[in-house]
Amino acid sequence: MQDYKSHYRESIENPEDFWMEQSKAIEWFVPPEQGITKDENGLHRWFKGGKLNTSTIR
Numbered sequence: 001m002q003d004y005k006s007h008y009r010e011s012i013e014n015p016e017d018f019w020m021e022q023s024k025a026i027e028w029f030v031p032p033e034q035g036i037t038k039d040e041n042g043l044h045r046w047f048k049g050g051k052l053n054t055s056t057i058r
């Protein structure tokens with residue numbers, strides 16, 4: 001439970017670094033430029049600029 005709490009705290013206190021670290025667990029064609037952003041409507045978007053193929057099975 002402590003590991004969860006520390007991950008949660010990091011995601012709240014430093015979301016950009018947290019999500020960029022999480023992006024390392026994904027095999028990207030093109031890695032993301034940013035971990036988290038907000039669009040013009042105030043909605044969060046993750047992994048800006050990243051490109052991947054979710055249909056690839058390994």
